[in-house]
Amino acid sequence: MSSFDGFGAQGPASGFDAWEVGVGGQPLSDAQLALQQDLSSLADGELDEGLAANVMLKLESDEEASAFFEDLTRCAKMHRDMADPDRLMARMAMMTGASHLCTDLENRLATIFYQLGKAYLLAALDPDRVVERAFEEPVAVEQTRVKGRGFVDGVLLGSDRETLDGSESSRQDGVDWQTARAMLNGRLERIEEPLKKASRLLEQAIAVAPDHEEARFYRAYLDAQQGRKLLARERWADLFDTALQPANRGHAAIQIGRLHQAEGNHREALRWYRWILISGLFEQDERFWVVRFNIAMTYLEMGDRDRCLDYFKGLIDSQPQHVAEMAHMATQAPLLQEVLEQYPDFANNLITRCPELFTSPAA
Known part of the structure; x- marks a missing residue:
């Protein structure tokens, strides 16, 4: 008796109900239970090529085996959807075809690529110390890659399965979702x-x-770091002119000023630099406290030590919570250290007016 005997002999049935008992209500044999295990492994992608081929032949010829496998696949999809809401949302958006949802999918994909x-950029430039972050902190690469792949899978699962590897359904509004998945699944x-x-x-994000x-x-x-x-x-000037978010305009302005x-x-x-102050970003977003430090250092480079002192004092008074960072930046500024040694009066005035720069643990 073949390990497949007993399946398909009870009339139409589907899913797990057809697999709880064998012919005549008898318990399933060990061989039949083994087939169930093989089908479960196939659903999880855990079978080698030879065994997978044998099971696939069985699926094509046995209605109950096919129904059981379909139920397994549905349960696996439901489990992944529950574990990853982004994946479920992406699939629903593609299935409904709502244009505003599709636009949101594109923006989210772009954000995954950007993150x-x-x-990778910040880790490559300086992996051993905290670097300036213009926006949110860098993400964990592997975790974000895996979540991103799940998100793209949701989009692809919501597409027309018959044309998926072709194209129109996997390429929505110019976005090639198959290529996006490949980027997140090994090509990178x-x-x-x-x-x-x-x-x-x-x-890719852009x-x-x-x-x-x-x-x-x-x-x-990245262009600036590579000498371009x-x-x-x-x-950055184009971003400054076109950005809708004031903070993004501010970050671009700071970088242009630094150049x-x-x-x-x-x-x-x-x-x-002064645009940051005039626009109100300095008061609205404390991430821009550094612009006053930059202005102070610019005046120092110009030889205007009095204005340099004024800006250091104003910065400490307005942003006392960042004194430790200011002190650290001061110790890392060769020009400031050089001027302090060359001009004792300036050093004394700075110590008198801005003692926090010297008493902070970071100093």
Whole structure:
């Protein structure tokens, strides 16, 4: 008697109910239970090619086996959907075809690519210390990649299964979701250099959502770090002109100011820095406290030590919660240390007016 005997002999039945007992209400045999185990493993993708081929032949010829496997697959999908709401939402959006939901899917995919790109970029530039973060902190790469793949799977599962590997259903409004899944499912790992991964991911984010402001910011940041200063300045200027989020305009303004400051264009640097103060961002978003520090250092580079003192004092008075960070930045500024040694009067005035810079544990 074959291990498959007993299936399909009881008339139409479907799903788990047909698999609880064998012919005549008798318990299933060990061989039949083994087939159930094989089908469960097939649903989980755990069978080797040979066994999988045998089971697939059985699925094509046995109605009850096929029904059981379909139930297994549905349960697995439900479990993944419950564990990952993003995946479920993505699948529902693709099934309903709602345009506003599809646009949201594209933005979320772009954000996944941006988050991964930023994480690779900052880790590659300085993996051993805390770096300045213009937006939220970098994400955990592997966790985000896995969640992103689940999200894309949800989109693909909501598409027309018959045309999925073809195209129209896997390419919605110009977004190739199959390619997106490949990026999150191994193709990225074949790119060895973190900066190249960052570049590829940021470009993908912008290709999916050209107006993604954070991705545009970090693409320009990558340009600047790789020596393409003119291109970086142009891209930040474009972001400054077109960004809808005031904070993103502010971050772009700071970076443009820093480029000018590094090139010795002090007055142009001050113009960009002062925009942060005039716009109100300094008061509205405490992440922009650093702009007063930049202004103080710019005046110091210009030889205007009195204004430098004024800005240091104003910064401490307005943002006392950041004194430790200010003190750390002061110790990392070679020019400030040099001026303190060369001009004792300036050093005494700074100690008198801004003692916090010297008494903070970070000093």
